[in-house]
Amino acid sequence: MGYPEDALAPDEELILHTHPHWKMLFWPIVTLIVVTAVAGFLGGLVWRTADESMRSILLLVVLVVWLLILAWRSIAPIVTWKSTHFIVTDRRVLVREGVMTHTGLDIPMSRISSVQFRHGLVDRMFGTGELIIGSSSEEPLEYSDIPDVEQVHALLYHQVFEAAPRYGGF
Incomplete structure (x- = not known):
């Protein structure tokens, strides 16, 4: 059962x-798409412009900020909807x-x-x-x-x- x-x-x-209704997931999904695009852009920008000593740290910062925003604005509302x-x-x-x-x-x-x-x-x-x-x-x-x-x-x-x-x- x-x-x-x-x-x-x-x-x-x-x-x-x-x-x-899935309507309540509209903004979390938009947030997922926009934040992922911005993180990808910033990751590419860091990769091309930062020197090798700072590159790893800046990429890690971009990744952590992306994950935090994703968990807060996308994953939490989806879990709330599902539960x-x-x-x-x-x-x-x-x-x-x-x-x-x-x-x-x-x-x-x-x-x-x-x-x-x-x-x-x-x-x-x-x-x-x-x-x-x-x-x-x-x-x-x-x-x-x-x-x-x-x-x-x-x-x-x-x-x-x-x-x-x-x-x-x-």
């Missing part, structure tokens, strides 16, 4: 498992985040009082948006960069309001 199945109860059915899970089952909504420190939130379907979504022009172009889940006792929970947010909204609405048992003939 894979990750989300391990978090489920024995008779719980997995309906949706997704990571945030963030949005899961919908027939009983609850689960959100799991983190690599070193794990955080999790479970919202039982019976506690959800409203489901909304919001997406602007750019989000609509990318097919993503923000999902807002209102629970009966807390402030609404907002989840950004949910892929296919309209379908997730409809799915969650159906799970909460249409599939729920009706009482008293209503």
